[in-house]
Amino acid sequence: MSAFARTDRSLLGQWWWTVDRLLLVGIGILVLMGAIMVLASSPPIARNLRLDGMHFVIRHFLVLVPAALCLFAVSLLAPRGVLRLATMLFAAAAGLTIATLFFAPEIKGATRWLFIGGQQLQPSEFLKPGLAVVVAWLLASKPGLKGLPLSLILVGGTMAVLLLQPDLGMAAVVASFFAAQLFVAGLGWLPIILLAAVGVGGLWSAYTLLPHVRDRIDGFLDPAAEIYQVERALSAVKSGGLFGRGPGEGVVKFRLPEAHSDFVFATVAEEFGIIACLVIVAIFAWLVLRALWRLQLNPNRFVQLAATGLIAQFGLQALVNMAVNVNLVPTKGMTLPFISYGGSSLLAVAITMGMLLALTRRGARLEPIP
Amino acid sequence: MSEHDKQRMNGIGAVRLRLLALCFVLAFMSIGLRLVDMATAGQRTVTAGPSQTEDGVELRRAAIHDRHGELLASNIVTLSVIGDPLLMNDPETAAIALARVLDGVNAAELNARFARGGRFAWVKRQISPAEQAAVLELGLPGIGFQLGERRVYPRGREAAHVLGFVGIDNQGLAGIEYGLDAALQGGAALGKPDLALSLDRRVQRIAHAATKAGVDRFSAEGACTIVLDVETREVLALVSLPDYDPNRAERAPPEARRNRCTGDVYELGSLFKVVSAAMALESGDVSIYDRFDASESLRIGRHSIRDFRGHQRWLSVPEVFAYSSNIGTVKMTFAAGGTEAQKPFLDHLGLFSRPQLEIPETTQPLVQERWPDIVAATVSYGHGISVSPLQFTEAVAALVGDGKRLPATFLRRDPETLPTILEQAPTVVSERTIKDLRWLMWLTVERGTGANGGVQGYMVGGKTGTADKPTGSRRGYDGRAVISSFIGVFPADTPRYAVLSVLDEPKGDAETYGFRTGGWTAAPVVSRIIAQAGPLLGVPKKSPEIEAAFTDRLQVMPVMNGRTRRMEDGFAAASLTR
Numbered sequence: 001m002s003a004f005a006r007t008d009r010s011l012l013g014q015w016w017w018t019v020d021r022l023l024l025v026g027i028g029i030l031v032l033m034g035a036i037m038v039l040a041s042s043p044p045i046a047r048n049l050r051l052d053g054m055h056f057v058i059r060h061f062l063v064l065v066p067a068a069l070c071l072f073a074v075s076l077l078a079p080r081g082v083l084r085l086a087t088m089l090f091a092a093a094a095g096l097t098i099a100t101l102f103f104a105p106e107i108k109g110a111t112r113w114l115f116i117g118g119q120q121l122q123p124s125e126f127l128k129p130g131l132a133v134v135v136a137w138l139l140a141s142k143p144g145l146k147g148l149p150l151s152l153i154l155v156g157g158t159m160a161v162l163l164l165q166p167d168l169g170m171a172a173v174v175a176s177f178f179a180a181q182l183f184v185a186g187l188g189w190l191p192i193i194l195l196a197a198v199g200v201g202g203l204w205s206a207y208t209l210l211p212h213v214r215d216r217i218d219g220f221l222d223p224a225a226e227i228y229q230v231e232r233a234l235s236a237v238k239s240g241g242l243f244g245r246g247p248g249e250g251v252v253k254f255r256l257p258e259a260h261s262d263f264v265f266a267t268v269a270e271e272f273g274i275i276a277c278l279v280i281v282a283i284f285a286w287l288v289l290r291a292l293w294r295l296q297l298n299p300n301r302f303v304q305l306a307a308t309g310l311i312a313q314f315g316l317q318a319l320v321n322m323a324v325n326v327n328l329v330p331t332k333g334m335t336l337p338f339i340s341y342g343g344s345s346l347l348a349v350a351i352t353m354g355m356l357l358a359l360t361r362r363g364a365r366l367e368p369i370p
Numbered sequence: 371m372s373e374h375d376k377q378r379m380n381g382i383g384a385v386r387l388r389l390l391a392l393c394f395v396l397a398f399m400s401i402g403l404r405l406v407d408m409a410t411a412g413q414r415t416v417t418a419g420p421s422q423t424e425d426g427v428e429l430r431r432a433a434i435h436d437r438h439g440e441l442l443a444s445n446i447v448t449l450s451v452i453g454d455p456l457l458m459n460d461p462e463t464a465a466i467a468l469a470r471v472l473d474g475v476n477a478a479e480l481n482a483r484f485a486r487g488g489r490f491a492w493v494k495r496q497i498s499p500a501e502q503a504a505v506l507e508l509g510l511p512g513i514g515f516q517l518g519e520r521r522v523y524p525r526g527r528e529a530a531h532v533l534g535f536v537g538i539d540n541q542g543l544a545g546i547e548y549g550l551d552a553a554l555q556g557g558a559a560l561g562k563p564d565l566a567l568s569l570d571r572r573v574q575r576i577a578h579a580a581t582k583a584g585v586d587r588f589s590a591e592g593a594c595t596i597v598l599d600v601e602t603r604e605v606l607a608l609v610s611l612p613d614y615d616p617n618r619a620e621r622a623p624p625e626a627r628r629n630r631c632t633g634d635v636y637e638l639g640s641l642f643k644v645v646s647a648a649m650a651l652e653s654g655d656v657s658i659y660d661r662f663d664a665s666e667s668l669r670i671g672r673h674s675i676r677d678f679r680g681h682q683r684w685l686s687v688p689e690v691f692a693y694s695s696n697i698g699t700v701k702m703t704f705a706a707g708g709t710e711a712q713k714p715f716l717d718h719l720g721l722f723s724r725p726q727l728e729i730p731e732t733t734q735p736l737v738q739e740r741w742p743d744i745v746a747a748t749v750s751y752g753h754g755i756s757v758s759p760l761q762f763t764e765a766v767a768a769l770v771g772d773g774k775r776l777p778a779t780f781l782r783r784d785p786e787t788l789p790t791i792l793e794q795a796p797t798v799v800s801e802r803t804i805k806d807l808r809w810l811m812w813l814t815v816e817r818g819t820g821a822n823g824g825v826q827g828y829m830v831g832g833k834t835g836t837a838d839k840p841t842g843s844r845r846g847y848d849g850r851a852v853i854s855s856f857i858g859v860f861p862a863d864t865p866r867y868a869v870l871s872v873l874d875e876p877k878g879d880a881e882t883y884g885f886r887t888g889g890w891t892a893a894p895v896v897s898r899i900i901a902q903a904g905p906l907l908g909v910p911k912k913s914p915e916i917e918a919a920f921t922d923r924l925q926v927m928p929v930m931n932g933r934t935r936r937m938e939d940g941f942a943a944a945s946l947t948r
Contacts, residue, residue, distance in 0.1 A: 047456050180390055186382040237408050274409040278402055285398035292391040296384045304383050308390070319397050326404045 015076055018361040020294055026287045027071070027353055030338035033280065035064065038341055040247035041267050042260050056260055060341050067350035074354025079303060079366035082358050083137055086306075089351070090130030096123035097161055112165050124162060124170050125348035129355060131158055132177055132309025139185050140302035140366075148182075168206055168213060169320070169332045175199060177312040184308045185301075220330035230327050232256040233266035237274065237326065244273030260341040262333050265325035280339065281322065288315040291360055300365035307359040310352050317349075430519060430557035431540050433564040434533060436571040437604075437782055441524055443533055443547070443616075445540075445557075448520040449502050451493035455484040457512030464510045468493055471504035495538055496520045521547075523616045529574050531610040531629040532567065532780060534729065535619035543619070544627065546780060549729045568604035568782050573597050576902045577607040581871060584895035585611050588876030588886065594630040595871045595895065596763045597903065600771040600859065602788060603764060603778045606867070608632075633731035635756035636872060639837025640694045641855050641888070642752030642762075646703055647691050647810060648769045649715040652803045653706035658810075661686045662701040670744045675700055678836075678887075688924075691810045692818025694834060696751045703750040709741050712749065718798050719765045720775055721757050728780045733758055752837060759855075763870045766857055770808050770831070770865045773799045812862035812920055823858050823893035825901045829912040829920070831862035832896070834888035839875060851875045856892035860900050861909055863916045871895040 004013040042056035077085060100114055100123060114121045131154065138151040155178045162171040179195055187195075206213050236252035236259075239245065250270040253259040259267045269277045291311040295304050314337055321336040323329040337349040358364070434443035451472065458464050461484035469477035472494045483491045494501070496518065505513065521536045523529075534545020542551035546567065556562055581595040590611075597607040610630040614622030628634065650656040664685045668675040677695050690698030703712060716722060724734040736756035738745045748754040757765075764778040774795040783791075799807075811831030814820040820832040835855040838847035855872040859865035871892045882890040 183390065184383055184386045186386065234408070237405075242409050269405075274405050277405050281398055281402050281405070285395065288394045288398075289391055292387050292394070296387045299383075301383070304387070308387070312390070315394055319394075319401065322401050326401060326408060328401065328404055 011076060015361070018363060019075060019357055020290070020360045020362075023287060023290055023294075023357060023360060026283055026290065027338070027357075029283055030280075030287075031064065031068065034339040035060070036247075037264060037268060037339060038260070041250060041253060041271055042341065044248060044250075045253060045260055056341055063343065063346050067347050070347065071350040071354040071357070074351055075357035075361075077355075077358045079300075079306075079359060079364050082306070082355050083133060083302075083366065086130045086133030086355065088130075089126055090134050093123045093125075093127035093130055094158065094161075096121075097127055097158075097165075099123075101161065101164055112167050112170075121344045124165075124167060125345050126351065127158065128170070128174065128177075128313050129310055129348065129352040131155070131174065132181070132313060133306045133355060135178060136181060136302055136304075136306035136309055137366075139181065139305050145182075145185060145187065151178075166210070168210065169334060172203075173313055173316055173320075175202070176316055177309045180312040181305050181309045185305055216330045216332075220327075230324070230331060233263050233325050234327055236263075236266040237269040237277075240270035240273050242273050242275055244269070244271050244276065247271055258333075261335055261343070262321065262340065263325060264336055264340045265322050268339070269325075284315065284318045284322075284337075287311075291356060294360040298360075298364065300367075302366040303359050303364050307356055310356045310359070314349070314352055314356070430559045431521060431536070432554045432557040432562045434546065434554075435564055435566050436529075436569045436574070437566060437606075438570065439566070440571040442529055442567065442569070442571065443521060443523050445519045446522050448496040448518055449515040450495040450518050451497055451501075451505055452514050452516050453484060453491045453493050454489050454512045454514070455491060456489055458484070459511055461485065461512075464513065467508050467510065468505065468513070471508065472497065472501055525571065525575075526617065527613045527615045528578050529569060529571070529608070530613045530616045531631065531731075532569060532605070532608050532729065533616055535616040544731070545629075545729045549727070566782050567780055568599070568602075568606065569608070569780070570597075570606045570907075572906055573899075573903045574607040574609070576906075577869075577899050578609045580895050580898040580902070581609045581611055583898070584871065584873060584876075584891065588873060588879065588891045590873040590876040590891075592630055592874040593872060593895075594634075594759050595899070596631055596760055596869070597899065598760075598763045598767055598778060598868045598870075600767040600865045600868050602783045602785075603767060603776045604783055605760070605778055605780050608760070608780075629729070629731040630759070630872070630874070632725070632727060632729065632758050632760045633733055635733050635736055635758050636853055636855075637753050637756050637837045637840065638759075638762055638855055638872070639752040639835040639853065639888075640696075641833055641835030641837075641857055642749070642755070643691060643694060643699050643835075644766055644769060644807065644811070644833050644857065645716065645719065645721070646699050646712075646750040647687070648799055648803055648807050649712055650687075650702045650706040651806050652715070652799045653711050655706045655711075656687065656702055658687050658806050660702075660705070662690060662695075662698045662705075664690070664695050664697040664701075666697075668697050668700055668747075670700075670747050673744050673747075675747060688810055688813055691833075692814045692820075694814075694819050699750050700747045703746060704743075708743060709746040712746050713741055715798075716749075716755070718775065718796065719768065720777070721755070721761065721765060725758065725761050725764070726777055727760075735761065752835060759870055759872050763857065763868050766859070766870075767865075767868050768798055770804060770811065770859050770868070773797050773801065773804050808859075808862055808865065809920060809923055811859060813924075815858070815862070816920075819887075819889040820856065820858075820893055822889055823856050823897050823900075825860070825897050825904065827911045828860055828900060828904055828909065829862040829917060830858050830860045830897075830900060831865065832856055832858040832893065834893060836887040836889075852886055854886055854888040854891045856888045856896045858893075858896040858900060860904065861912065863920070866909060867900075867903075867907065869896045869899050871899075 004016045006017065038057055038060040043053040046055040047053050074085065096114060100112060112122050112124065114123060135151045135154060139147040141147055155174065159171045159174055162174065183192060207217055232252060233256060236256055239252050248271065250267060252270055253267045256263050256266060265277065288311055291307060295307050298304060317334055318337055320329065320332055321334045324331055335345045431445055433441060436442055455461050462481050465481035465484060466477045469475045469480060475494050480493060519540055521540055523533060532545055534547040535543055536547050537543050542548040542554065550565060553562060554565060577595045577597055581593050585593045593611045595609040596605065599606055608631050612626045614626040651658065661684045664677060665682045675696050677697055681693065685695055685698045690702060721735060722737050725732050738754055745754050760778055768775050772792060774792050775798050776792065776795045808831055811833055812829060815824045815830050815832045819834045823832040824830050837853045839851035839853050840847055853872060853874055854876050857868060857870045859868045873892050876886045876891040878884040878886040878890065
């Protein structure tokens with residue numbers, strides 16, 4: 001079947017024989033399902049919004065094709081290339097993210113988005129993968145945890161900017177994948193407990209200090225309060241049942257805000273059934289476990305830490321999105337990687353997974369500069 | 371970093387990665403379990419489906435029956451035409467085509483509804499099968515049907531004011547439909563049983579026909595008739611005219627929707643003398659053997675009280691009642707204690723308070739705030755106090771029935787619990803007063819103004835009333851229009867049923883010699899109802915013994931200046947009038 005001979009030393013040949021094809025297949029299935037979802041469920045939504053029926057389909061594919069190319073191109077990189085790309089990405093995205101504080105219009109109470117060429121862009125989406133790789137390099141370049149102070153400054157600065165936007169969810173994701181990286185880096189149990197305490201304290205202060213956070217959490221905990229979107233999402237899931245109402249046949253989705261983006265999981269449940277949802281959960285779980293399994297076999301510290309940061313943010317994003325859709329956690333605007341309708345998040349996720357693929361290639365290693 | 375350290379760090383890294391993987395596995399599993407949980411929960415809600423309105427399944431509504439199980443209100447499944455403007459080729463031509471086949475649909479208005487946006491617009495609700503066929507024939511894309519329910523009243527206008535009606539969404543808007551809406555909504559789907567009313571459809575029909583005939587014959591503005599079970603205070607029939615067809619309630623003018631029996635209050639005039647006589651007799655200060663001077667009109671302050679037809683002589687209590695003498699009644703009231711006795715008695719009977727009924731159409735009685743002698747006097751013959759006809763019938767049922775105050779009801783009373791309820795009910799009059807009152811009412815029909823209320827073969831008691839109708843705008847009366855009424859109770863010896871009929875502005879005709887009084891206009895209505903409903907309800911025919919006992923009581927009336935004969939002569943010659 002293979003197009004490449006074992007002895008093929010070309011870039012593509014090497015890539016084909018070293019890349020983790022099981023990861024690649026998992027990502028491919030997700031991209032395919034996302035495309036099917038957009039084709040099946042977005043035309044009625046578009047017409048409902050008085051847009052052209054193919055509005056979302058066209059836009060999705062306009063982003064999907066470059067995203068897929070990006071993913072492939074990035075996965076061709078050697079670890080050093082990944083580091084270079086990540087550093088540039090981090091520097092650029094950090095600059096743009098800081099710029100949002102001054103130039104971005106306020107949308108729904110936050111300044112997260114820039115408009116470039118008529119396209120909405122959330123620079124912090126690209127900041128995440130860059131930061132993960134750069135921090136991993138800082139940690140891995142020195143023995144033990146001697147790289148910790150510098151990486152702490154970087155992460156702390158990033159979180160400060162994110163909290164100023166304010167984008168609490170993104171800050172929490174950054175904190176979480178950084179914690180995962182420290183954990184894998186061999187942080188002692190006592191500091192881990194302390195770190196967890198700091199995290200809980202941070203959430204608590206967010207709850208007490210930020211009114212919109214408090215409203216959401218109170219609304220989630222209060223069984224009498226019904227948050228419109230969540231309630232709609234739940235009725236969509238229930239309306240679908242095990243096998244769904246059929247592609248394009250959803251009815252609750254018309255009254256479900258963000259049915260094609262943040263709440264696409266509920267739309268899948270309504271049209272394709274809970275079984276399809278379970279398949280999606282399984283694929284995400286498969287990707288995360290497969291990546292972690294590969295890392296465990298690779299003794300290179302930079303690769304381990306960088307890939308841990310990348311897969312952790314990918315897995316967390318999927319987990320939080322699905323948990324919101326099934327009302328396990330309070331509402332948090334986050335897209336479902338590859339399944340949600342396009343936009344800058346799709347591109348960022350493609351770069352993230354491209355770097356992950358590059359780092360999980362067989363024999364990937366990067367020695368610290370002595 | 372030594373080789374050993376590297377080894378160790380990597381060992382830790384591998385362990386930590388496995389721990390991290392475990393965390394992710396648990397997190398993904400909890401999402402999976404939650405999904406499975408929702409899948410099964412989703413199936414549970416599907417089985418409890420009929421109560422949902424979300425997907426267009428409308429609520430079912432419990433049926434209403436009469437006391438014998440005859441259907442009074444039910445539902446039929448109907449279709450409504452709906453439109454999805456986004457699926458239409460051309461909403462404007464679709465609207466024009468639909469307006470052509472659907473009665474009452476305006477093309478321009480429909481088009482505006484389509485253009486308003488959204489994916490849903492009503493085209494027409496509750497269509498007929500013929501209309502459905504016509505819409506299907508058009509074959510328009512984006513036009514569909516939705517199943518729904520429509521309330522139907524198979525008896526039409528017969529019991530309209532009791533049943534009330536529902537709105538387009540089957541929500542109760544009047545009568546029992548409104549008053550007991552919560553008990554009806556959902557129906558069998560929510561385990562709610564059909565509703566059994568106290569009405570007797572046969573009696574309702576008789577009352578409706580008789581009242582209608584009375585209104586037509588005397589060209590009355592309106593009328594109200596009530597048949598009340600004296601023993602249980604169950605309403606067997608209630609008619610208010612003009613009426614409406616509850617199947618098309620939205621087309622009925624407000625005037626027709628008014629429930630005159632419960633929602634309106636009237637000065638009932640001489641009818642009220644039933645209450646006054648009971649009060650006087652119950653006080654103990656007036657006996658049925660007393661006499662009052664009715665030879666001259668009575669002056670109270672600057673007011674003068676006259677009789678409709680003066681007798682210019684002393685009248686005994688039975689004469690006062692049977693001839694309906696205002697002067698005698700006022701004197702009787704003052705002999706019994708006037709305001710001090712009258713006010714508490716009326717209050718006790720419940721004539722000062724708004725009745726509690728299963729229907730929302732009730733009104734607070736109009737009662738004078740101050741109660742000087744002139745008010746006590748006018749109230750005694752039924753002016754200066756306005757009560758609803760049903761409220762009054764309920765009071766009379768107490769006075770001639772068991773002497774207990776028990777509210778009227780439109781629902782069936784459980785015969786098992788009735789004795790306990792009656793035991794707890796407050797007593798308003800004694801057994802002796804009840805007996806006297808029954809006799810006085812019998813006498814009124816037998817020898818007095820209520821002769822036209824009599825029915826061949828039955829012992830009927832009654833009282834006539836003719837009240838001047840207040841002018842709509844100003845205080846006072848215009849003296850031309852009257853409210854004529856008659857209350858009958860039968861059988862007169864132990865009343866089982868009370869029948870009240872009130873005619874609003876009847877006009878006399880040649881047959882009544884131009885009279886429009888209660889005795890000439892309302893009494894025949896009641897008489898007809900008793901004649902037709904009596905056999906149906908199994909009321910025993912009059913027995914010669916009881917009738918003899920009633921007649922004998924005339925003989926034992928006290929002799930005063932040897933005038934007993936004269937009194938009897940008076941009754942024998944009794945005619946007409948109030």
